[in-house]
Amino acid sequence: MPTMAKAGKELELLKQHLAKHNLKLTRQREQILNAFLKMEHVTAEQLYHILSKKDPHIGLATIYRTLKLLCETGMAQERHFGSQTLFDNVAHKGHHDHLICTSCGKIVEFQNCQIEQLQEEVAAQNGFTIQTHKLELYGLCAKCRS
Amino acid sequence: MPTMAKAGKELELLKQHLAKHNLKLTRQREQILNAFLKMEHVTAEQLYHILSKKDPHIGLATIYRTLKLLCETGMAQERHFGSQTLFDNVAHKGHHDHLICTSCGKIVEFQNCQIEQLQEEVAAQNGFTIQTHKLELYGLCAKCRS
């Protein structure tokens, strides 16, 4: 059943991280992970509202604490867009960058291997080894331009 | 005297912006612009401390208000690194991107025309017209790797 194996991949990753740091898997952490994995990107507040419906006593602080854990595992990545702090789901689609419309706020994800390759070259020239990167292109989408 | 002309270029840009929006050029705005132009990137708090020495009664709110203006002219660009909000001086060196060491915090600026060209292509494919962009590469610098 490869489907089931795939479904639990992220949970396994979290379990590994928890075990390595002597932390515990809780009902809340699992709920937060599951809700997070369904989204492309979320704010802490958004997750809080989604989860509050199922579990009215969940705390916003727990969301923040768990999102920090997910960032440590590499599944999530913190990103600032305007005044909002978004947490990107990197597990789902792999790494992706963003095109952001400055007029309507529309966000398009994209990937480009050539750019990534050039990034590696630039880093090497400066003696750096890349761990991760963020690329955001701001402009006007087709609708807003016309 | 080309030197003087060059020195006032950014001030002219600010004056234009102010005129266009029916705003006024004040002593504080000029001071903040000058201090800002001397730096590669600063936080609002840093500018506040620098300027407090000359003018003990300057307000932090004025710094924030003026930095917002500088962003609108395009001379400054807001950037989030970790928990800090930095304001980049784009006027001085033109647009540049950043290599950031996740271990020691060292920041290296760079420019790469090929990457910029590819960005344009990606944007065009998605119907976007780019206004600006941010590229940050996070990793380990030579010292921290060894």
Add this chain to the structure above:
DNA sequence: CTTTCTGCAAAAGCTTTGCATTACA
């Protein structure tokens, strides 16, 4: 003179922390 700015202080986010209690392993 009229409008905009400033500094101050208060307010408003958003995120983190302290603590008693609960849940995991």
Add this chain to the structure above:
DNA sequence: TGTAATGCAAAGCTTTTGCAGAAAG
């Protein structure tokens, strides 16, 4: 049974806003 996690509320930061007096055009 011993740690670690949770929820709540309070504290902490950074950034914004309201307002009366000051300054610019």
